[in-house]
Amino acid sequence: MVLDLMTSDWPDSAATATDRxxxxxxxxxxxxxxxxxxxxxxxxxxxxxxxxxxxxxxxxxxxxxxxxxxxxxxxxxxxxxxxxxxxxxxxxxxxxxxxxxxxxxxxxxxxxxxxxxxxxxxxxxxxxxxxxxxxxxxxxxxxxxxxxxxxxxxxxHPGAAEQAVSDRFQRVMVCAARGEASFDMVRWLGRTHKAEVVHRRFAGSRADGLDVATDYVDLDSGAVVRRVIAMARNGLHLGLTQAFLPDYSHVILLLSGDSTRDGDLMQRLVVACARLVHRPVVVGLGQPFCDHAALQKMAHRGGLVYLDCDLAGHIDAQAWWDAAEPLLDLSLAANSDWLPLSVSAG
Ligand SMILES: Cc1cc2nc3c(=O)[nH]c(=O)nc-3n(C[C@H](O)[C@H](O)[C@H](O)COP(=O)(O)O)c2cc1C
The missing domain is CATH 3.30.70.100 (Alpha-Beta Plaits)
Known part of the structure; x- marks a missing residue:
């Protein structure tokens, strides 16, 4: 078989900061x-x-x-x-x-x-x-x-042909600091919009490392097709997750209120994004007693924009989504050209 490793002219938004x-x-x-x-x-x-x-x-x-x-x-x-x-x-x-x-x-x-x-x-x-x-x-x-x-x-799926058009296809990751709330949200979105929930299992290099679940749903919201991806916490370190992180506009963190757990999740995200040129905006959602100030500090140190939102009372899948959706404005996404990474949002 003759293989051609010629340079392609086609742009690939890629990219990690340092690689040859x-x-x-x-x-x-x-x-x-x-x-x-x-x-x-x-x-x-x-x-x-x-x-x-x-x-x-x-x-x-x-x-x-x-x-x-x-x-x-x-x-x-x-x-x-x-x-x-x-x-x-x-x-x-x-x-x-x-x-x-x-x-x-x-x-x-x-x-x-x-x-x-x-x-x-x-x-x-x-x-x-x-x-x-x-x-x-x-x-x-x-x-x-x-x-x-x-x-x-x-x-x-809606937008199947438009995967390469970044301003028409938005990718949003959801990760919960505790339990399965991110997967519950994606399942709820699937039921509400009568959309297929796609189940995936990812695994990495470590033979003893467990495989992780990651489900997604594609939603056509008119102006954009939005892919909402539930990711297990220990999926953030996987090569495949990190390969696609530059394409996410936002990562939504469903916080637990336990500052150790919430800090651990933020730390995992900061590490996963460390090598990226284009970084997603982080949206932290949780009860009013969540320590947003500490999380914001960690995010900023890692070069990430952090938006926070408080939810009161019992939080179910719909409540998480209703709080998150207004914050998913594409114009605020860190991979928009005009927004310098140092900008902070509180
Ligand atoms: C779908 C598929 C993907 C594979 N990917 C790799 C790979 O990434 N690296 C690798 O060394 N072998 C991979 N293999 C196994 C190789 O085909 C081959 O069996 C292996 O490299 C042994 O080669 P050897 O007998 O010359 O050592 C893959 C096999 C299949 C079916």
């Missing part, structure tokens, strides 16, 4: 797995980690609707060598190259993997592969993060 350029390559293939997918992917991870670390290659592997998508970044020689090995593997078939370029490294860790459980048939996924393959062959392939998102977004 790497070779970036993506392919899609059909899975030959017959057993439980997660265990099979863990087996690939065990071997891959040794080889990828030695070659400085970072990888994200997706399994969805009977398809694999693998996104590789690293020194071109290492990426070529990996592609050569993978092409001979009988656990999948029909590899199609979808992206090949040089650019900034987005994947911060040697291995990430995701299993997406969408209500779609392999043939639906195949249609998106064909489209992206044609775009690649015509030299119009979008950046790796956009290829990943376009492949993994079911066709029936």
């Amino acid at each position: 350029e790497v070779g970036r390559l993506m392919y899609a293939s059909q899975s030959n797995f017959t057993g439980p997918v997660f265990q099979e992917m863990q087996r690939i991870r065990e071997h891959a980690l040794q080889r990828n670390v030695a070659d400085e290659v970072h990888v994200a592997l997706l399994h969805q609707s009977g398809w694999f998508v693998e996104w590789m970044e690293g020194p071109p020689a290492g990426v070529h060598a990996l592609m050569g090995r993978v092409a001979r593997d009988t656990r999948h078939r029909g590899l199609r190259l979808l992206h090949s370029s040089r650019g900034p490294r987005r994947l911060t860790q040697p291995w990430s993997m995701a299993i997406v459980q969408a209500l779609e048939l392999p043939a639906d996924f195949a249609r998106r592969v064909v489209t992206l393959r044609e775009e690649h062959q015509q030299g119009r392939a979008p950046g790796p993060a956009t290829v990943w998102r376009r492949l993994s977004t079911p066709l029936t």
Whole structure:
């Protein structure tokens, strides 16, 4: 197989602050797995980690609707060598190259993997592969993060075709300091808007690290299509989560009022955003006794804008969302060009 690692002209909003350029390559293939997918992917991870670390290659592997998508970044020689090995593997078939370029490294860790459980048939996924393959062959392939998102977004979702248009598609992450409130909110949004909730499992490099759940729902609110993503607290350190953080306009923190827990969550977010040029606005929601001043201080030290909002009484999914939604104004997002990162909002 001849691989072309030429520079692509297509802009990819990327980016981490310090990385040098790497070779970036993506392919899609059909899975030959017959057993439980997660265990099979863990087996690939065990071997891959040794080889990828030695070659400085970072990888994200997706399994969805009977398809694999693998996104590789690293020194071109290492990426070529990996592609050569993978092409001979009988656990999948029909590899199609979808992206090949040089650019900034987005994947911060040697291995990430995701299993997406969408209500779609392999043939639906195949249609998106064909489209992206044609775009690649015509030299119009979008950046790796956009290829990943376009492949993994079911066709029936609002805005499926507009993933690359940043002012028409807004991504918002929700993370709870305690319990499952972020997942309850996404489920409630799905029920209220009669929209599919997509369930995903992400895992990282550590063999002993548990996989984490992350669900999302796409909502068409007229002016924008909004993806609301519930993320488990321990998902913030994963390479795949961090690869997409530059594209989030806001991260909503559902605070517990316990200052240790809330501080721990903020600290995780600050660490996850540390290498990013474009950082999301942080929205802290909680009871009036939450220590917003301390959280704001941590956020500012980490270069993050912090907005706070108090909620009184019993807080359910609707109450969280009603408080958050007015604060999701895109014009305030830190990745708007005009807003310097040092600006604070109280
Ligand atoms: C979908 C898929 C993705 C894979 N990703 C990697 C990877 O990132 N790194 C790796 O070393 N092997 C990966 N493998 C395994 C390789 O195909 C191959 O089996 C492995 O590198 C062993 O090669 P070797 O026998 O030459 O050492 C993957 C396999 C599949 C089916």
